Amino acid sequence: MNSATTLKKKQTILTELSNGDFDAFLYDCDGTLADNMEGHKASYRAAALMYGFELDDTIIDELAGWPIIQVAEEIRKKYGASYNPEVFAQLKNMLYEDTFIQETKPIDFVVAHLKAHAGRVRIGVVSGGSQVSVSRTLQQLGITKLVEVLVCAGDTARGKPYPDPFLYAAKQLGVAPTRCLVFEDGNPGVQAAVAAGMQWIRIDHV
Known part of the structure; x- marks a missing residue:
């Protein structure tokens, strides 16, 4: 299977998994959107x-x-x-x-998913990185203008694995936590999503 076919397959699977009655998609940055x-x-x-x-x-x-x-x-x-x-x-x-x-590269199928859904659902990025680093990363990926809310380290008293960053993003977007879907690659992020009462999808790097 060539890389283009693999990418298309991953995009299709991610789209199918994220089908549902959601008002917001919340993406982690490093390791989820960014291959960094x-x-x-x-x-x-x-x-x-x-x-x-x-x-x-x-x-x-x-x-x-x-x-x-x-x-x-x-x-x-x-x-x-x-x-x-x-x-x-x-x-x-x-x-x-x-x-x-x-040197940051996109995780193509996740970035494509975000781009395809921007304007259809609210888009947030929730990261444990610094505001400067994450903002520059989003610029590298060319998706800054599509992200409505950015929550980074220091924006909440507690970070992942606590639910605070995801709950804060939902509040900023004006969306109930139960109507948010989280995209994460790490265990602490998944734990935070569960604690926030949000559904989640684990991003596989393979």
Whole structure:
């Protein structure tokens, strides 16, 4: 099966799965709309090396969707490292935005799904990334104008896996949580969607 056929098949499946009486689609960004997780992992590893330790980046997959400061705190605990998690997060963001963000590629079938439904349902993006990083990523993907609400790290007191970011996005859109459908690639994001009382679709990277 060639890549075009595979893409078309994934688009068809995603459209079928998302059929229903929904008023809003809420998409995660990194790893869901954007094929950029390797860049994020590389920037975490680079930040860790600057603090004198080598990072096993499987922890980034496990915590996908968490606010970066909270990921930095979990890394600090696991490795017994000595740093301020907020400073580590700022360093990680700087490394990513300066070096890796321009390498961002779309996850084509998910971006195509968003484009096909913009104007038919309300569109939000809910991410644990920084406002600057996510905004630049959406620009790279060419979908900034299609996104009505953007919720990022710091916009709510608690991030994923708590429901707060999704509930805040629904409130901003004026849509009941039960009429929102979430698209997520990480366990914390799925947990947040469930806690928010929203239906969800897991995005498979394979």
